[in-house]
Amino acid sequence: MAKFNIAIEANRHFNGELVADFGYAKGATAQRFHQSLPGYQATPLQPLNDLAKVIGVKQVLVKDESYRFDLNAFKMLGGVYAIARLLCEEYQLDIEQFDFAQFNQKIDKKLTFATATDGNHGRGVAWAAKQLGQNAVVYMPKGAAAERVNNIRNLGAECIVTDMNYDDTVRFVVERAQQQGWKVVQDTAWEGYTDIPTWIMQGYSTLAMESLDQIEQQGLSQPTHIILQAGVGAMAGGVLGCFADKLGANNFKAIIAEPELADCIYRSGKQGDMVNVGGDMATIMVGLACGEPNPLGWTVLKNCASYFVSCEDKVSALGMRVLGNPIGDDPRVVSGESGAIGAGLLAAVHFSDDKQQLMQALDLNQDSVVLVISTEGDTDVANYRDVVWLGKYA
Known part of the structure; x- marks a missing residue:
């Protein structure tokens, strides 16, 4: 015992x-x-x-x-659904009728999705962005394992390791996204930011x-x-x-x-x-x-x-x-x-x-x-x- x-x-x-x-x-x-x-x-x-x-x-x-x-x-379940819902809003599409192949054929404009992650969520966002022909920028807190960083980069996303903990990294991503015009895909909510975490x-x-x-x-x-x-x-x-x-x-x-x-x-x-x-x-x-x-x-x-x-x-x-x-x-x-x-x-x-x-x-x-x-x-x-x-x- x-x-x-x-x-x-x-x-x-x-x-x-x-x-x-x-x-x-x-x-x-x-x-x-x-x-x-x-x-x-x-x-x-x-x-x-x-x-x-x-x-x-x-x-x-x-x-x-x-x-x-x-x-x-499991994390991609939330990321890909939220990104699809975001794209449906952007292009007036119906999530019930969303089709990956048709979307990729019809839409050539690329949006950039940004997130903070300890690993799995960012990998899911990077995977979803790649599937939909979009861009992803992923920030990770200090101490991130090299394998988790490489898994994200191998999906074509930009991945940056910060010198902050997770919650401070989230705040940093929000600030950067506002400056760059990126879409934040984060699984936590705050005042004025509830739709995307709800979808996730x-x-x-x-x-x-x-x-x-x-x-x-x-x-x-x-x-x-x-x-x-x-x-x-x-x-x-x-x-x-x-x-x-x-x-x-x-x-x-x-x-x-x-x-x-x-x-x-x-x-x-x-x-x-x-x-x-x-x-x-x-x-x-x-x-x-x-x-x-x-x-x-x-x-x-x-x-x-x-x-x-x-x-x-x-x-x-x-x-x-x-x-x-x-x-x-x-x-x-x-x-x-x-x-x-x-x-x-x-x-x-x-x-x-x-x-x-x-x-x-x-x-x-x-x-x-x-x-x-x-x-x-x-x-x-x-x-x-x-x-x-x-x-x-x-």
């Missing part, structure tokens, strides 16, 4: 109220759009039955986003739509628990809104998990209002190293999440090793640092000296069906091997 730093806060502000922009109908529109993309396939939903037996729950389901096109992460969140809801379809197709039980990782809370809000609308917010427990060095959603859950976190936020979960909540996502999380969790880096590292080295007949899932926090939380609860208290705190038992989203594969191969092969963050 072991000790893990895991802080759990029950959501005292839960009311189950839905947010119209992030419900099932909006998710269905985004899913139809994604299904029209050349090469689209739903990513696998993997039952880990042997892991479930070890942990002491009925079932563990993993949505594996390492298969999302050839990008190894709606794009993320395809994760939920696919999962709901796959649960039905595979004859699986509906989840009693859904673990969603949060950076700014955009993915968590978009996905949770769709699930809450379809299943009923009172019919499952949503657990929002974050690294303790960037736990703005957890602190907001304790406070009941948005709380920002500053500093370097030097977590291995770089995709979650965000200190300022997206107010659009926060509204959904405040209304419909059951628990907020803050945990140390070795929880995610444990998840990477557990998913990559499956027990029994379970399939292998290659999950990166930000992707593995959900599975890591389940494993850390099981191996913790305080297992019974933690199980009770999250309302987990032998009847629980837990859905986790592995949001990325090994997007930084060197670090993945340091963790899984060499035991970093043991």
Whole structure:
């Protein structure tokens, strides 16, 4: 057994109220759009039955986003949908009828899309811009992995690493875009900037739509628990809104998990209002190293999440090793640092000296069906091997 730093806060502000922009109908529109993309396939939903037996729950389901096109992460779902919506506004097109091939044949003017990213979002924006014959400029915070930088540049985008943290890099991008006439594609919102982050969140809801379809197709039980990782809370809000609308917010427990060095959603859950976190936020979960909540996502999380969790880096590292080295007949899932926090939380609860208290705190038992989203594969191969092969963050 072991000790893990895991802080759990029950959501005292839960009311189950839905947010119209992030419900099932909006998710269905985004899913139809994604299904029209050349090469689209739903990513696998993997039952880990042997892991479930070890942990002491009925079932563990993993949505594996390492298969999302050839990008190894889910983020392009939001970026490509938002860019398509922007282009529809620019050229008076209907998103329901949007066709990539026809657009590229008819439109020869190029717009430039700018964003700040820890890696996956920027890669998704660069990919979307390339697919649509547009330009992309991507800024990354200090400490960005060379592999993530190169992945963006290989898609034809300009990529610049700053000497700032993520949230300050976002502000810098906004300033540069205003000077250069670029379109900002960012998954957080602020006063006067809500349409694009709304579209990005709606794009993320395809994760939920696919999962709901796959649960039905595979004859699986509906989840009693859904673990969603949060950076700014955009993915968590978009996905949770769709699930809450379809299943009923009172019919499952949503657990929002974050690294303790960037736990703005957890602190907001304790406070009941948005709380920002500053500093370097030097977590291995770089995709979650965000200190300022997206107010659009926060509204959904405040209304419909059951628990907020803050945990140390070795929880995610444990998840990477557990998913990559499956027990029994379970399939292998290659999950990166930000992707593995959900599975890591389940494993850390099981191996913790305080297992019974933690199980009770999250309302987990032998009847629980837990859905986790592995949001990325090994997007930084060197670090993945340091963790899984060499035991970093043991």
